[in-house]
Amino acid sequence: MPLPPKLQTAVNALLTQPGATELELRRAVLERTRSAAAQIPEALREFVEKIADRPWTVSDQDFARLRAAGYSEDELYEVTLAAAIGAGLQRFDAGLRALEEDR
Secondary structure: OOOOHHHHHHHHHHHHOOOOOOHHHHHHHHHHHHHOOOOOOHHHHHHHHHHHHOHHHOOHHHHHHHHHOOOOHHHHHHHHHHHHHHHHHHHHHHHHHHHHHHO
C-alpha cells in the first residue's frame, strides 16, 4: 500500500531537497530507523536509536554531545526529522502488516 499523499510529500522533501546534511545521511538515518538496514556514523547511532525506540529519553546532553562532535543545529534538526519519520514509517509498515494478517 502506498503512503498517504501528505506523508509521501514529506518523505520526498526530506530525501530529495538540499539541506545542511548530505541526502545520503538523511536516507541512511531514515532507513536505519525504518528497517535497521543502513549504516550511519557512530557518533549519531545512540541518538538515532533513542529517537526510534525511546524518544522520551532524548535530553539536552544528547544534543550537547553531538554539537561537541561537530554537528550544527541545522544538521541535528535534519537528523532528528529523518529518524522520527523513519520510526513512524516502521510503525506504519507494522500496522499494515497486522491488517494483512487479519484478512
